[in-house]
Amino acid sequence: MRKIKVAVIAHGLGMSRGYSGEGNIYKSFFEMLEERKIDYVTISFAKPYDTSIPSIYTLPFHLPKLDKYQRLLTYYTAKKVKPDLYLNASGVPIPLSEIAPHVIYAGAPSIANLPSKYTRSLFWKLYLLPFRLVINKIKDEAKKAKIIANSRYSAKAIAEVYEINEPKVIYPPVDIEYFQRAYSEEKRENFFVTIGRIERGKMLENSIFLAAKSGVKGIIIGSLNEKDYLNKLIKLKRELNADVEILTDLSREELLKVLSRAKIYFHATIGEHFGIPVIEAMASGVIPIVPKESGAYEVVPEFSYSDIEEAVILLKSLLEKENIELRREMRNRALNFSKENFKRNIFNEISSIIF
Template identity: 60%
Template sequence: MRLKIAVIAHGIGMSKGYSGEGRVYKSFFKMLEEKGVDYFSVSFAKPLVQVRNPVYLVPFSIPRFDKYQRLLTYFSAKKVKVSLDAFLNASGVPIPLSNFAKHIIYAGAPAISDLPSKYSSGLWKIYLLPFKGILSSLKDEAKKARFVANSWYSAQALSKVYQIEVRDVVYPPVDVETFSSAYHEGEREKFFLTVGRIERGKMLENAVLVSALSKVKGVIVGSLREKGYYNKLLKLSRKMGADIHILTDLTPQELVKLMSRASVYFHPTLGEHFGIPVVEAMSAGLVPVVPEESGAKEVAPEFKYKNVEEASKLIKEAMEVDRRFRKELHERATEFSEDKFRSKMWEFIEKELTS
């Protein structure tokens, strides 16, 4: 008999595009299709993207309240009336599903962990309070489910929050094929590139500060989410005398072209579970400068920083690496392809289903 799996993918009811987490959904769907599995696509709100066998509770899309939609997919999942072999939960939250079928959770560090994030202060902290309380009541489910973390950094945080031991890691899928087209062994321009949504949680002000301290030109690329934050970055750049250019909503082709010119990639976000743009940049031949407080240091440990002062020095050092090192980074990035992600995840799922 064909396997039957329900994929918990709350984000398909929130956005038409595929973010880093969305790439995981897409890879899960493709993996299950390749393996001939009957699957359901479960979200709280009606999907904005075309998916197979959608199951949802609310008949319209809701673009906000991300954390709470992760919890509310529980009620959608209960609507699946066939006998399932497993729930494959790509939303990272241990909603109580283990009593219905095996529950496999692919997760990053929980938002309620003590890692640096936008949820650490201000209105975000208030927004997260009910979520934190609910998650605290789900520790029993966390002990029943099987977690796969998206980095060892995340695994450590998951273990601490849920008081379990997370021993399995599969790094997320990266479109290395597209960004590899930017790789070459010729000369590169002396500027660093930063990629991230223009929103406060991405800590892009660190890129501005690094440019000011190092006197190196920087280019920030990202979709414009918060106009107020965008203006704040411009104001900070003028105040600090930074040579920073902010480019919003570039096409993938424009980003690839820019990557073919840049020398260094600077990742500004402390507490990042993994950092997909880091691997994209590596595949293009850029040298990553990444926070020590992040999962990115697991894939690019050579130039890791503790603070912006250290990062500003490393940026200049990274500019001078030889072509052989760029080639090594380019080749290392191939280990994070979508094909390899699907292969490793299926190996884990198959092991769980037969245990």
């Protein structure tokens, strides 16, 4: 068997053809390794959709469900190889440190006591039961592995759940160059935009509540994951007489066109570990309003809300002017989150292990 320098744990490759926020972490890892001519292989539980990358997997078919379980089950694939380094983009401390050094890029653990769909219903609490059954093994691995968090918000939750010191933070990569194409200092329209997958965990009803209480038009943009949730949102906006458009599965070019017109971005997901659309909006010159209870608070604490009433006040205030200088500042602040910065920072963390 050929010597493997780096095994990239990327469970989601077997779940979807597209690349979500986490999928963009995978791509950035692959680019980082390829640019430095470092041999690597990807590790997933189910068969990847993308056959162009070197991969090892266990299931001979794709499995688009059971995301959290696949993060654990990837262990059975990973232990088949002995690389110089496991670079884990799936975020869970599966026990690999006894085989090779293990570096984990992680958001807050799903069993953390943070607002999310996993704390909102009995169904989701039962869904996460296997994690609680193996929590001691996960904690042990967290103490042995090197964990890097995607925000200070996540770092605090990681430290609390795994009973370790707060890990180092490296913010995730954002395609700043692409979204800057929507930036201009021309007059913009008085509406807000929200970006997020159409699924319950994204709490998109908050955008409808904001539109209803403020009287300001909102546009929700997202890939359609849950049709019944979309129907619920449509019903809610009718009941509240809220001026909200819901646009599903837009192309990136269509998304840019909307961002180029909007004045405000509203992040609806309370408890989000980071929130990449916040940075995409900022790069586009759109001023964000974000939950205090989220990783995005670290980026724009001056425009954060605790409840919808507070968000309404912020929204109306920011719509009063064109805020050219503020839009410029948001764009400049977004530059810190470039993919190049991310790849350089991650490489600095792993280089001493593989060389």
